[in-house]
Amino acid sequence: MPACFSLTETRNWCYRSAFSSSGLRSTVSDLQDGTVIHCWARSLMRALQRQPSPVRKLSVVGLSYGGFVGYSMAAQFRDAVDRVVICCSGVCMEEKDLKEDGIFSVSDLEEAAKILVPQCPDKLRELVGYAFFRPPPVGLLPPCLLTDFIEVGWNKKTITHV
Secondary structure, eight states: OOSSOOHHHHHHHHHHHHHHHTTOOOEEEEOSSSOEEEESTHHHHHHHHTSSSOOOSEEEEEETHHHHHHHHHHHHOTTTEEEEEEESOOTTOOGGGGSTTSSSOOSSHHHHHHHHSOSSHHHHHHHHHHHOSSOOOGGGSOHHHHHHHHHHHSSHHHHTTO
8 A cells, every 4th residue: 555645545445335335245256277356246146146036047248347257257156157258358368369460469478467467657558558449548647646556456465356
């Protein structure tokens, strides 16, 4: 946590508080294949099972982070999830996708990690450029705010729980 006031940590506290007061509980799922997902999504399955007509079998479509949620649901609830469609998500990204003619052209995994887990404001700006069709104007944000976001969002404790 930064030594002074952190807008990012304050935002995270507000989210955690709102989620908890809504009855959601944070869970960490280890999928045993090197993937660890921290989410509030287990509540989604419980909500589906408690409908007036409970959902017993379903297909899941996940976009971006929702792809990770769909993957997690399929791994946790194998009997309930019939099919999974994952769009625009790196769940199944392989090393061949990182080659020059791949979908995310970088020279190696280390270069990809420097972009996907930025350690400086310039790399965070580069990540936003990749992540959005029309990127927001992060160039206008002062480096101190971007550094705060990096330190709170991607510190060692958070990375192990993503």
